[in-house]
Amino acid sequence: MAVADVWAFGTLLIAAFGLGTALLSALSPPCEDRTEFAALAASAGLGTMGVLLGLLGLFGSLHAARFLIPLGAATTLMRIAKRSPGPTWPVLHRPSPGMALLIMMVAAALLGSIAPVTDIDSLDYPIPIAQHLVRYGEWRFWPDQALSAYPLSQELLEAAVLDAGARRLGLLSGVEVVLVTVLLWSLARRLAREYAASWLPAAAFLASSAKEDMLVIAMTVAATLVLYLRPSLGAATAAGLFAGFAAGAKYSGAVVPVAVIACVPFCCGRNRRLTSTMVAAAVAAASGGLWYFMNLLRFGNPVAPLLPGLGHPPLAASAIQEWLNGWGYGHGPLEAILTPIRLTYDLQAFGSRGNWINPLPLLGVFGAVADRRRQVALPLLFISLCIYSVWFFMGYQVARMLLPATALLSVPAADVLIRFWRRFRIVRYPIGMVVALSAGVVIAVGFIRAERYLIDPGGFLERETMHYADIDWMNKHLDPSRHRVATWFKTCGYLEIPWMTLLPNYQAEIRPEETGDPQRLYAALKRQGFTHLFGRPDDFAGLDDAQILVHSNPASR
Structure with a gap:
């Protein structure tokens, strides 16, 4: 790992922890556990850092x-050196098998994150947007990266470490995996249950990515955790703070403030219901409203480019609608009931990589409903239901957007598994096998990824990243000051030459109707200053007379 990576991530995390500690100390939420307070402080620091960078x-x-x-x-x-009375060594205990498995999973996820990011979704917009932030030194809307209208907390954090010289952006998601693990473990302890580690096989894969998913999960779990603190105005304020940060991490977190604030008068704000609710709402608006307010000013639509009928979103309405309808089976009431079941066996329709973890939310719902202490489980269940409802009726139905709800529901799901383990011997082997195999997949993926990188660091990107050989050729032979590349590929995050994907749901420079006609496409490409086309031989059919072949790579994948 390069010194620049250690410096960039080290200073960011230490500064975020100090900022979060100062903020939580001022709010004084009733946290008795040091580990819990440290995890909340780190979360608050990262969220605040994203807003300040914005x-x-x-x-x-x-x-x-x-x-x-x-x-x-x-x-x-x-401040730590001044206040610390001296080094204190923790008392180590022999970990339980479950805790040992959890530690191994998190360690493997962290180890895998030292390799450069090769995740497709990270290379098509989060990393390019972070690169734009560094290149221009400002936050604005870029038509060639139309998804820069999204909340950009994660991208701004990535831009900060990129600007400091770091290159291994997956480390940020790896750290967030650790943070979510501690927060979820603390939440399970608050609910007087065993720690819930069974969600990690689904989310630990994201440790090698640079997407916003881990940040929105961390903020959602933190907001839910604070709801279970002793009632106080400080706890209600902290709940609103983390809920706002969840909304500022990703659009899928936009419903979290509404759900959390609705729970405040019945949870951590029940001693002063009206005051606590109003304060939580105000703080949530302050901590998460920046991105939505700027979109309202720019486009007349706080959630642009979603809701194409509102304001003047940057993308064509047809492109947005096609994008929203590209996943799932529809948005009808019957589908709302059937979709949770379909998520367990037809993940291809919901853009997911595997289906072996998705029964977990159903088990969690059963555990929350069947729990005799329903006043304890209902807030968690209500927040998860709100996330699902907005995802189904208003969002694009990609299963990954449900990970915050999956993380929350893993607590009652783990409780159900533990009860079955203790009561019925016949199911112990199947449960143990499923948990071991799920954990084994995460551990194997992390170690294999790290091994492939450490054996041949120089050839890792070419082996693991789509079209990297061609991207590397363009970086070496094209001039970023004179050339611009148009492509139908999305995964060009490592291309150092100015580039843009022509897909209509990723850019606002060329209209969808222009991309469908060769003559209009040629005129649009000339208008926008493109000098090179990058794609397969038939990607630009109809433009043969206007093309001169400068590089060909039949082995490109």
């Missing part, structure tokens, strides 16, 4: 973060 970006001062973050890290270390 404000810097609005004023074109994003590059100032390369000085402000190390300054914050140094201040944090000085």
Whole structure:
């Protein structure tokens, strides 16, 4: 690992922890457990850092973060050194088999994240947007990256470490995996249950990515955890804070503030219901509203490019509608009931990689409903139901967007598994086998990924990344100051030459009707200053007379 990676991530995490500790100390939520407080502080710090970076970006001062973050890290270390009475060594106990398995899974996920990001979804928009933030030093809407209208907390954090010289962006998601693990474990302890580690096989794969999923999961779990603290105005304020951060991490988290605030008067704010609810709502709006407010100013639509009938979103309505309808079986009431069942066997229709973890939410729903302490399980179940409802009726039905709800429902799901394990000997072997195999997949993926990278670091990207050989050729032979590349491929995050995918749901420079006609496409490409086309031989049919072949690679994949 390069020194620049250690420096960039080290200063970011230390500064975020110091910022979050100061913020939570000011709010004074009733946290008795040090581990729980540390996890909440780190989450609060990352969320606050994303908002502050967004404000810097609005004023074109994003590059100032390369000085402000190390300054914050140094201040944090000085405060720790000043207040610490001396080194204290924790008392180590022999871990239970479940805890040992959990530690191995998280360690493997972290180990796998040291390799460069090769995840397709990360290379098509999160990393390119972070690169735009670094290149221009500001946060604005870029038509060639139309998804820059999304909430950009994760991308701004990635931009901060990129600007400091880091290149292994997967480490950020790896750290967030650890954070979510501790938060979920703390939530399970608050509910007087065994720790719920069974969600990790689904989400630990994301440790090698650079997407926003782990950040929105962390903030959702943190907000839910705070709901179960002793009633106080500080706890209600913290719940609103984390709920807002969830909304600022991704559109799939936009419903979290509504769900959490609805729970506040019945949970951590029940002693002062009205005041606690109003304070939580105000704090959630402050911590998560920046992205939505800017979209309202820019497009007249707080969730652009979604809801194509509202305002003037950057993408064509036909492209947005086709995108939203590209997954699932529809949005009718009957489908709302059938979809949770279909998620267990037909994951291809919902854009997921595997179906062996998706029965977990159903088991969690059963556990929450069957729990005799329903006042304990209902807030968790209500938040998960809100996430599912918005995902089904208003969002695009990709199973990955349900990971925050899956993480929450893993707590009652784990409780059901443990009860069955203890009561029925006949099911112990099947349960143990499923848990061991699920954990084994995560551990194997992490170690194999790290092994492939460490054996041949120089050839890792070419082996693991689509079209990397061609991208590397363009980086070496094209001039970024004079050339611009158009392609139908999305995974060009490592292309250092200005580029744009022509897919109509990713860019707003060329209209969908222009891409369907060769003559209009040629005129649009000339208008937007493109000099090179990158794709398969038949990707630009009809433009043969306007093309000169400069590079060919039949082995490209």
